[in-house]
Amino acid sequence: MYGFSQCAHKPLKKFVPGIEIMQITGCQALMKCLKEQNVDCIFGYPGGAIIDIYDELLRTPEITHVLVRHEQAAVHAADAYARVKGDVGVALATSGPGATNTVTGIASAYLDSIPIVVFTGQVPTSLIGNDAFQEVDIVGITRPCTKHNYLVKDVKDLVPTIREAFHIARTGRPGPVLIDLPKDVMASKLTFPEPEPVQMRTYRPTCEPHPGQIDKACKEIMKASRPVLYVGGGIIASKASGELTELARKLNIPVTMTLMGLGGFPGSDSLSMGMLGMHGTYSANMAVAHCDMLIAVGSRFDDRVTGKIAAFAPHAKIIHIDIDPSSISKNVKVHVPIVADCKKALADMNRWFDSSPDVNLKAVHAKHDPWLAQIKEWKTAHPLSYVEETDIIKPQFVVQKLHELTGGDAIICTEVGQNQMWAAQFYQFDKPNQWMTSGGLGVMGYGFPASIGAQMAAPDKVVIDIAGDGSIQMNIQELATARQYKCPVKIAILNNHYLGMVRQWQELFYDKQYSGTILDVAPDFVLLAQAYGAVGLRATKPSEVEPVIKEALATKNTVIMDFLISREEGVYPMVPAGKATTEMLLV
Amino acid sequence: MRHTLSVLLQNKPGVLSRVTGLFSGRGFNIESLTVAPTIEKEVSCLTLVTSGDESIIEQITKQLHKLIDVIKVTDMSEHEYVDREMALIRVKAEASTRAEVLRVIDIFRGKVVDVSPKSYVVEVTGSQTKIKAIIDILRPIGIQEIVRTGAVAMTRAVK
Numbered sequence: 001m002y003g004f005s006q007c008a009h010k011p012l013k014k015f016v017p018g019i020e021i022m023q024i025t026g027c028q029a030l031m032k033c034l035k036e037q038n039v040d041c042i043f044g045y046p047g048g049a050i051i052d053i054y055d056e057l058l059r060t061p062e063i064t065h066v067l068v069r070h071e072q073a074a075v076h077a078a079d080a081y082a083r084v085k086g087d088v089g090v091a092l093a094t095s096g097p098g099a100t101n102t103v104t105g106i107a108s109a110y111l112d113s114i115p116i117v118v119f120t121g122q123v124p125t126s127l128i129g130n131d132a133f134q135e136v137d138i139v140g141i142t143r144p145c146t147k148h149n150y151l152v153k154d155v156k157d158l159v160p161t162i163r164e165a166f167h168i169a170r171t172g173r174p175g176p177v178l179i180d181l182p183k184d185v186m187a188s189k190l191t192f193p194e195p196e197p198v199q200m201r202t203y204r205p206t207c208e209p210h211p212g213q214i215d216k217a218c219k220e221i222m223k224a225s226r227p228v229l230y231v232g233g234g235i236i237a238s239k240a241s242g243e244l245t246e247l248a249r250k251l252n253i254p255v256t257m258t259l260m261g262l263g264g265f266p267g268s269d270s271l272s273m274g275m276l277g278m279h280g281t282y283s284a285n286m287a288v289a290h291c292d293m294l295i296a297v298g299s300r301f302d303d304r305v306t307g308k309i310a311a312f313a314p315h316a317k318i319i320h321i322d323i324d325p326s327s328i329s330k331n332v333k334v335h336v337p338i339v340a341d342c343k344k345a346l347a348d349m350n351r352w353f354d355s356s357p358d359v360n361l362k363a364v365h366a367k368h369d370p371w372l373a374q375i376k377e378w379k380t381a382h383p384l385s386y387v388e389e390t391d392i393i394k395p396q397f398v399v400q401k402l403h404e405l406t407g408g409d410a411i412i413c414t415e416v417g418q419n420q421m422w423a424a425q426f427y428q429f430d431k432p433n434q435w436m437t438s439g440g441l442g443v444m445g446y447g448f449p450a451s452i453g454a455q456m457a458a459p460d461k462v463v464i465d466i467a468g469d470g471s472i473q474m475n476i477q478e479l480a481t482a483r484q485y486k487c488p489v490k491i492a493i494l495n496n497h498y499l500g501m502v503r504q505w506q507e508l509f510y511d512k513q514y515s516g517t518i519l520d521v522a523p524d525f526v527l528l529a530q531a532y533g534a535v536g537l538r539a540t541k542p543s544e545v546e547p548v549i550k551e552a553l554a555t556k557n558t559v560i561m562d563f564l565i566s567r568e569e570g571v572y573p574m575v576p577a578g579k580a581t582t583e584m585l586l587v
Numbered sequence: 588m589r590h591t592l593s594v595l596l597q598n599k600p601g602v603l604s605r606v607t608g609l610f611s612g613r614g615f616n617i618e619s620l621t622v623a624p625t626i627e628k629e630v631s632c633l634t635l636v637t638s639g640d641e642s643i644i645e646q647i648t649k650q651l652h653k654l655i656d657v658i659k660v661t662d663m664s665e666h667e668y669v670d671r672e673m674a675l676i677r678v679k680a681e682a683s684t685r686a687e688v689l690r691v692i693d694i695f696r697g698k699v700v701d702v703s704p705k706s707y708v709v710e711v712t713g714s715q716t717k718i719k720a721i722i723d724i725l726r727p728i729g730i731q732e733i734v735r736t737g738a739v740a741m742t743r744a745v746k
Contacts, residue, residue: 201658203655325649325653326653
């Protein structure tokens with residue numbers, strides 16, 4: 001159930017023929033299309049321009065509609081739903097402000113390559129361009145942050161457009177697609193066309209790796225003595241964890257993951273070096289700086305990963321596997337590019353190493369042993385750590401306890417900032433699709449609505465939002481949604497009464513001038529939870545952490561855990577922006 | 588370095604803004620841009636002149652390819668090609684300079700398409716170098732207004 005189908009065409013649900021001659025409304029056609037795409041849950045908020053769609057939803061019991069309390073939350077929830085289900089998430093908003101409120105969610109899904117389809121209402125076609133009430137050019141607004149978008153002006157285009165949108169969202173490098181639906185178009189009648197596979201002249205993503213490039217890459221790997229696998233969200237999107245793990249273990253190659261790639265390779269495996277980059281581990285950053293072969297898979301050399309480009313993997317030959325040709329050689333010049341679905345490319349490489357007569361896997365292992373010994377030395381010298389204290393709660397301790405008490409099996413959502421980095425560092429992920437974070441756009445307010453989306457997709461899982469006291473307030477209104485749909489999500493607020501990450505930068509680089517980062521005035525989160533009918537718990541000292549988490553996990557309701565943490569705790573290691581990744585500030 | 592890109596795209600509303608938005612959003616440079624339908628009425632050809640080093644041109648080409656409505660991108664600089672641009676130039680033409688202006692237009696094989704007692708409107712077609720040359724020659728006489736189409740380009744047939 002996990003992972004996105006990158007290239008394979010999903011079989012469409014067939015409908016019983018016989019009623020095709022009948023004319024149906026655009027709204028009815030939309031419902032039929034959603035069912036055809038196996039959509040069983042959507043997140044939305046009604047309004048004047050989509051009142052007809054909401055009316056039709058009432059007559060569509062197969063689709064659960066989750067009424068959020070802000071349209072941004074609908075998109076984040078659809079995003080997490082997509083990540084957990086491994087299929088397209090769907091959000092619905094009205095025209096004008098409803099549509100503009102979705103933009104942050106769409107941009108986040110775009111940067112994280114998450115397949116979602118967002119439907120927005122639009123004023124009737126006769127009024128488009130008239131500055132009508134609640135009219136915005138949402139197609140124009142979202143053009144740079146969607147994979148593609150549409151305004152449906154004629155009802156006969158409605159069904160083909162929806163089918164195309166789902167196809168574009170889920171294939172190739174996945175991403176958000178928006179469809180703008182004018183009110184009159186949705187009320188018009190049409191004859192529903194039979195389902196047929198989408199054929200597009202202009203969109204055919206490359207999935208199959210070029211055999212020549214695979215051969216070249218594998219031969220280069222054989223020459224290396226200090227190789228590193230640097231893997232990103234593409235591993236999760238293409239469900240390539242198995243192939244990656246096989247390759248790493250087969251050749252004895254250490255693996256580092258980006259923020260988006262966490263869980264793509266088991267964090268507990270001895271070959272794992274954890275995350276790299278700005279708040280990556282010492283061993284991962286040192287390994288990349290000293291490797292002679294960097295195998296990048298489904299990752300995009302983001303500035304938070306590379307630091308100073310000139311000092312990133314300076315001694316390495318670079319192989320880059322990515323389904324998006326524009327990701328290759330964008331920031332860092334690559335020696336062997338492979339444009340393909342990661343899963344297929346890794347599978348082909350595994351096959352190459354298994355079948356090539358010149359490959360002696362034992363010798364390869366032995367050749368890499370000194371390199372792994374060096375990495376082990378780095379790991380031992382500077383492991384992820386923090387200074388433990390007896391009377392003050394350390395945020396890292398909270399995350400470690402969450403890991404311990406959930407057996408590492410919870411779905412972890414995060415907000416953005418210190419909470420996100422501590423979660424990434426200290427909740428060790430062994431499996432893909434249990435880690436939801438706004439990696440590229442870095443949206444404060446992502447985690448809580450995402451946890452609702454994740455819980456709707458996986459009702460039996462423990463879902464935890466690791467939050468800060470700043471970011472939780474960006475979508476706190478969703479407590480009502482969580483309560484309404486009985487989502488027993490657990491919110492762990494690492495409360496330091498600061499906007500912690502910006503404060504940390506101010507501490508380090510701005511003479512401790514805490515401009516705009518002190519959150520002295522905040523709600524009492526325990527009482528706030530109670531006001532919504534949820535449960536509020538608080539821990540003020542380390543000994544209370546475990547009982548609070550245990551009680552939360554045993555509660556069938558939505559729970560806020562308010563952990564009052566060491567106020568000026570920082571996230572370390574840290575590579576200052578623009579510096580080489582070896583120039584780490586350590587604990 | 589200057590590159591002329593020929594981009595075939597679906598003739599749909601909003602497609603041009605996808606292309607221009609891509610250029611402004613990613614900080615790429617557009618020197619000129621023209622677009623019109625091709626022989627297939629649902630396909631338009633957009634000719635775009637831009638500049639940048641090899642890696643920027645590579646990114647531009649890849650990013651254009653990534654737009655769903657783009658069918659094909661050709662970097663003309665990798666081929667033998669012809670390019671043409673048309674310019675309308677309103678040039679001062681009073682009694683003392685009229686003959687000189689006509690001589691220049693003749694040399695560049697342009698033509699006068701509008702006449703008034705004090706000025707001509709000149710139509711001239713050619714490569715961008717040629718357009719620049721006639722502008723440079725006419726400037727001292729007195730150019731009042733220029734409108735240019737931007738370049739269109741086509742690959743030469745393989746001989």
